[in-house]
Every structure is written in C-alpha cells, then in structure tokens.
Amino acid sequence: MNLVSLSYKNLIRKKIRTGLTVGGVAIAVSVLVSLMGFDKGYQRGLKSDIDKMGYQLLVTAKGCPYEAATLMLQGGGGLRYMEQEVYSKIIQDSRIDKVTPQLVHTVADPDKNDGQGGMMLFMGIHPSLLELKPWMEYKMGGWFSSETALEVIMGYEAAELEQRVVGDQIYVPGIDQVLTVVGIFKRTGTQDDGIIFVPIQTARDLFKLDNKLTGIGIKLKQIDDLVDFQEDLYNEPGIQVISMAQVQGTIYNLISSARVMTNSIALIAVVIAVIGVINTILMSVFERTKEIGVMRALGASRLDIFKIIWFETVMICFIGGIFGNILAFLGGHLVEQLVRGVIPYVPSGQLIYITAPLVFSSFLGAVAMGLMAGIYPAIWASSLRPVEAVRGSE
Amino acid sequence: MNRSVITGKRMSKVYHLPAEDIYAVNNIDLDIHEGDYVAIMGPSGSGKTTLLDILGCMDSLSSGELKVLGFDVSGKKEDELVKIRRGHIGFVFQEFLLIPTLTALENVEIPLHFARKNVKRAECIDLLGKVGLKHRINHLPKQLSGGEKQRVAIARALMASPKILIADEPTGNLDTKNSQEIFNVFQKLNQEGLTIIVATHDEQLGKQARRILHLKDGKICS
Numbered sequence: 001m002n003l004v005s006l007s008y009k010n011l012i013r014k015k016i017r018t019g020l021t022v023g024g025v026a027i028a029v030s031v032l033v034s035l036m037g038f039d040k041g042y043q044r045g046l047k048s049d050i051d052k053m054g055y056q057l058l059v060t061a062k063g064c065p066y067e068a069a070t071l072m073l074q075g076g077g078g079l080r081y082m083e084q085e086v087y088s089k090i091i092q093d094s095r096i097d098k099v100t101p102q103l104v105h106t107v108a109d110p111d112k113n114d115g116q117g118g119m120m121l122f123m124g125i126h127p128s129l130l131e132l133k134p135w136m137e138y139k140m141g142g143w144f145s146s147e148t149a150l151e152v153i154m155g156y157e158a159a160e161l162e163q164r165v166v167g168d169q170i171y172v173p174g175i176d177q178v179l180t181v182v183g184i185f186k187r188t189g190t191q192d193d194g195i196i197f198v199p200i201q202t203a204r205d206l207f208k209l210d211n212k213l214t215g216i217g218i219k220l221k222q223i224d225d226l227v228d229f230q231e232d233l234y235n236e237p238g239i240q241v242i243s244m245a246q247v248q249g250t251i252y253n254l255i256s257s258a259r260v261m262t263n264s265i266a267l268i269a270v271v272i273a274v275i276g277v278i279n280t281i282l283m284s285v286f287e288r289t290k291e292i293g294v295m296r297a298l299g300a301s302r303l304d305i306f307k308i309i310w311f312e313t314v315m316i317c318f319i320g321g322i323f324g325n326i327l328a329f330l331g332g333h334l335v336e337q338l339v340r341g342v343i344p345y346v347p348s349g350q351l352i353y354i355t356a357p358l359v360f361s362s363f364l365g366a367v368a369m370g371l372m373a374g375i376y377p378a379i380w381a382s383s384l385r386p387v388e389a390v391r392g393s394e
Numbered sequence: 395m396n397r398s399v400i401t402g403k404r405m406s407k408v409y410h411l412p413a414e415d416i417y418a419v420n421n422i423d424l425d426i427h428e429g430d431y432v433a434i435m436g437p438s439g440s441g442k443t444t445l446l447d448i449l450g451c452m453d454s455l456s457s458g459e460l461k462v463l464g465f466d467v468s469g470k471k472e473d474e475l476v477k478i479r480r481g482h483i484g485f486v487f488q489e490f491l492l493i494p495t496l497t498a499l500e501n502v503e504i505p506l507h508f509a510r511k512n513v514k515r516a517e518c519i520d521l522l523g524k525v526g527l528k529h530r531i532n533h534l535p536k537q538l539s540g541g542e543k544q545r546v547a548i549a550r551a552l553m554a555s556p557k558i559l560i561a562d563e564p565t566g567n568l569d570t571k572n573s574q575e576i577f578n579v580f581q582k583l584n585q586e587g588l589t590i591i592v593a594t595h596d597e598q599l600g601k602q603a604r605r606i607l608h609l610k611d612g613k614i615c616s
Contacts, residue, residue: 002507003507006493006495006496006504009495009496010495012495013494013495290489290491291491291493293491294485294487294491294493295493295504295508296476297450297452297479297485298479298480298485298504298505298508298550298551298554299476299479299480299481299505299508299509299554300476300508301473301476301508302472302473304507304508385472386452386472386476387447387452387453390452390487390491391443
C-alpha cells in the first residue's frame with residue numbers, strides 16, 4: 001500500500017460519483033480527439049483529393065474562382081463556360097508538361113434515389129486525362145471507341161450504385177439519349193468515383209455546348225514556373241487561373257468558421273470537465289477532513305496530503321483519457337456521417353483521422369487537465385491544520 | 395527517577411473571540427517522565443483535549459514553554475511540529491478515525507509510509523496480534539466492532555514505535571467490556587515502558603493511571 005493505492009481506494013469509495021466524473025472527462029477528451037482528428041482528416045482528405053486531380057493549375061471561365069474550383073472538385077451545375085480556343089492557345093506554352101480539357105455537365109434524373117430524384121454528373125474528357133491521372137485504371141472494359149461515340153466510362157461508385165457492367169445501356173433523361181457502358185474505373189478514393197465520363201466531343205454534342213469547356217487542368221514541367229505562368233494567364237480575357245494550393249487553402253478557410261464553433265464547443269466541454277473534477281475532489285476532501293487530520297497527526301506532511309489529492313485528480317483524468325479515446329474511436333464513424341451531412345464540401349476518404357501522436361497528446365492533455373484541476377483541492381487539503389481537521393471544526 | 399519526556403512551563407492557549415478571550419489552557423506547569431501513565435480528567439470544556447493537542451504537538455501554545463522529547467516546540471510552525479510527531483508520538487482518538495477504505499493491516503501500515511520507513515508486514519501483523527486482532531487483519535473497519543476498531547487504532551498509533559502515546563477519550567464510544575479490553579492494552583503497554591497520556595471521563599480508566607491531573611477551566615486543580 002502506497003500513496004497512489006491510497007488515492008485509488010479513495011476514488012472507488014464513491015463509485016458512482018467517480019464514474020460520472022470520469023465520464024465527463026471521457027466525453028471532453030472524446031470531443032477533443034474527434035475534432036482534432038477531423039481537422040487532420042479534413043486537411044489530409046482535401047490534399048489527397050487535390051493531389052489526385054493530377055494537375056497544379058486549373059483554368060476556368062471568369063467568375064468566382066473558388067466556386068469554380070469547388071464545383072470541379074465536387075461536381076454540380078451552374079458552371080461558366082469558356083471557348084475551345086483558350087485551350088488551343090494554352091497548349092502552345094512550352095512550360096506545360098501535361099494538359100487536359102474538361103466539360104462538366106449535370107442532368108436531373110427523377111428516377112434516382114428510389115424515385116426521390118437526383119443529379120447525374122457527366123464529365124467530358126480527353127485521352128490526356130489519363131496521362132495526368134495515371135492511377136485511373138480500368139476495373140473492366142476500356143477507352144471509348146471514337147471521339148464522338150455514344151459511350152460512357154463509369155466511376156467505381158457510380159457503377160456500383162446503379163449496378164452497371166460493361167455493355168449495359170444507360171438512359172440520359174432530358175435529352176432522351178441512351179449511352180453504352182464501355183468501361184468502369186477502379187476505385188480511386190476521389191470524387192472521380194462518382195462521375196460518368198464521356199468523350200468531350202460527345203458531351204458537347206449531347207448537351208449542346210459546341211466548342212465549350214468548363215476547365216483546363218495543367219501540370220507544368222517545372223513547379224518553379226507556377227507563379228510566372230499564373231501571372232501570364234491573368235492577362236488573358238475571359239479566363240482565370242487558380243492553383244490547387246490556393247483552392248486547398250480557400251476551401252479550408254471556408255470551413256474555418258465552423259472549426260471556430262466546434263473548437264469552442266470542445267473548449268466548453270473541457271472547462272465543464274475540469275470544473276466537474278474540481279467539484280468531485282473538493283467534495284471528497286470536505287468529506288474526509290477528519291481522515292486528512294488523522295493522517296497529518298500520524299506524520300503525513302503537507303506534501304504527502306497534496307500528493308494523495310493530486311494523484312486522485314490525475315487518475316480520474318487519466319482513466320477519462322483512456323475512455324475518451326476509446327469513445328472517439330468507436331464514435332468516429334457516427335461523427336463522420338453527421339459531418340458529411342452538414343458540411344457542404346467533404347473530401348473523400350477517412351474524415352476523422354486519429355493518429356498515435358494525437359492519442360498520445362490527448363492523454364498528455366488529460367493528465368495536464370488533472371494536474372491543473374487538482375491544484376486547488378490539493379492545496380486546500382494540505383493546508384488544513386491537523387488539530388482543526390481532527391476535531392471537525394472546519 | 396526517569397528522564398522527562400515532556401516539560402511545560404506557564405503553558406497557555408487562548409482563543410480570541412469577539413466577546414472575550416477564552417483560556418482553554420491557563421498557565422499550566424507540567425512535567426511528564428518516561429514510562430509515566432497520566433490521566434487528565436475533568437468536565438467537558440475544562441481544556442483536556444486542548445492540553446492533549448498541545449502536548450502531542452498537534453497545536454501550538456499561545457504563551458509559555460514546552461519541551462517534548464528534548465525538542466523545544468514553543469512557537470514552532472506546523473511543518474516543524476509534524477517532524478516531531480512523526481515517529482515519536484502516537485495518537486488514539488475517541489472516534490477511532492480509521493481510514494474506511496483500508497483494511498486493518500493497511501491502516502496499521504500507514505504511519506510507516508509517512509515516516510518514510512520500509513513497511514515490514516510481519517511486524518504489522520505482530521502488532522495487530524498484540525492487540526488481539528491477528529485474525530482480523532484483512533477486515534475493513536466497517537466489518538469490525540467498536541472495540542476492535544479502537545484496538546486497530548492503538549496498533550496504528552504504535553506502529554512507528556512512538557515514545558509517547560496520546561489518547562483522547564479512547565473508551566468514550568465503547569461499552570464496558572470493550573473499555574476493559576482497552577484498559578488492559580494500555581496497562582500492558584505502560585508496563586513495557588511506553589509513556590501514556592490519556593484524557594478521559596472514565597473513572598475506571600483514570601484509576602489505572604499512575605498520576606491523575608484534574609483540570610478545571612484550563613487549570614490543573616489537583
């Protein structure tokens with residue numbers, strides 16, 4: 001039996017009270033870990049999504065550049081269009097390594113989602129897309145038979161959702177057209193998985209968008225040329241150019257206000273947990289005033305009493321830290337589903353990314369919380385005069 | 395004559411209340427020798443407990459001088475008094491004040507932790523055997539009778555081999571049979587050379603002491 005086991009036995013004396021306090025700490029730690037994991041996962045997912053776009057620069061028609069970039073990332077309607085000539089001009093630049101034109105279009109499908117309706121996302125593409133995204137491989141089938149073929153290649157999830165295989169025919173509502181599935185891509189873990197790809201010329205013909213483009217993806221030979229290249233294109237009329245790094249920063253900034261709110265909630269949870277711990281330990285100290293007096297009479301120093309009380313708070317917070325991390329692991333999936341339903345743009349892949357350093361730092365944080373919360377009750381207990389404590393005159 | 399273990403001169407303890415000053419201990423001279431068995435008797439409020447607290451270095455004097463085991467404790471701060479208590483003075487209280495989450499054996503071990511001494515479990519068990527509780531070492535206080543609790547408290551007080559045992563109304567919460575058992579334990583300990591100072595209302599316990607000090611209004615009257 002030592003001071004630590006004495007502290008432990010004091011804690012289990014009031015199991016329900018201790019359990020509730022540990023629960024409060026666990027919830028605070030769980031919220032913290034989940035939010036920090038979300039922050040990390042979001043940044044990681046966004047970077048991965050942007051990296052997997054395969055290009056460093058995106059040229060779009062003039063308008064809100066970030067709206068355009070978000071729509072390119074996530075898909076959707078309301079895009080502005082630019083002329084094919086822009087592409088023809090840009091590809092002359094010797095600084096370009098790879099370049100691909102894209103034409104995005106959405107079609108309302110009333111039969112989607114069990115008759116509730118939804119959007120079909122089409123992207124007109126050029127063979128150069130696969131040079132920029134070499135990781136896009138076929139699960140089955142292959143490339144279109146011609147530049148104007150009435151054929152589609154489906155992203156992995158788009159095909160899974162509609163249970164499509166090569167050879168199937170899909171009906172495009174609104175334009176009353178049937179397209180044949182000639183290929184299905186393997187899973188990429190990006191937004192590409194949900195897209196239906198068609199030859200760019202076919203997209204123009206089907207959607208009556210002659211010589212139009214929604215975006216041009218560019219990869220430069222030298223990344224050092226990026227700023228100069230971007231500045232050169234600023235002078236071109238009717239277009240704008242944004243780098244993927246800017247998109248990443250901007251999208252991340254878009255959710256920063258939500259982060260401030262969630263971080264405030266986490267902070268409140270931590271403060272409530274700390275107050276809960278202080279309250280529990282103070283109550284415990286008040287109830288044990290005579291015991292503390294006896295220990296002092298039997299030779300316990302102020303430091304001994306301080307340690308006993310401090311160990312108790314640290315134990316509560318340490319155990320709370322363990323349960324909080326378990327809760328964050330178990331509840332992460334649920335939180336992820338919730339966040340996906342609330343935030344407008346959510347990157348693909350694992351959204352709540354709990355790493356070993358995060359778990360370790362949350363433990364340290366919980367212990368630090370215990371150390372802080374324990375100071376006042378421990379000082380109060382250790383400053384009790386033994387004669388007053390034993391005689392119960394407090 | 396055995397050497398003095400406690401020597402007090404003109405000892406006073408005064409509580410300053412808004413209405414008046416209360417002298418709980420009023421100008422007392424006292425000399426207690428090694429192996430003494432002193433009973434402090436008197437009515438409630440006569441200052442017995444305050445005097446015990448002062449002699450046991452639990453409380454400080456307002457004025458006067460006090461030497462305990464050769465240490466001058468007059469005017470000493472609590473941090474210095476604890477060093478004198480630790481290992482030199484054992485306490486037994488009326489309410490037993492055992493730690494309810496610890497077994498009898500663990501309660502007895504506690505003073506050794508505070509004295510930074512190695513715990514020798516066999517010695518603790520022997521000590522519990524000495525007060526007739528060898529068969530109850532793993533019982534929690536709630537599983538013990540009042541008399542057994544007090545005997546555990548005595549064993550705890552003796553664990554750090556004190557020179558002086560201070561007991562405040564040790565039989566106050568016990569029936570006649572259990573009180574007699576405590577008398578017997580105290581007798582035995584005193585015969586082994588331990589200095590015992592006990593504050594009591596119990597005439598039987600008082601009669602067993604070698605000296606009886608009658609206290610009234612903070613003064614020794616006989």
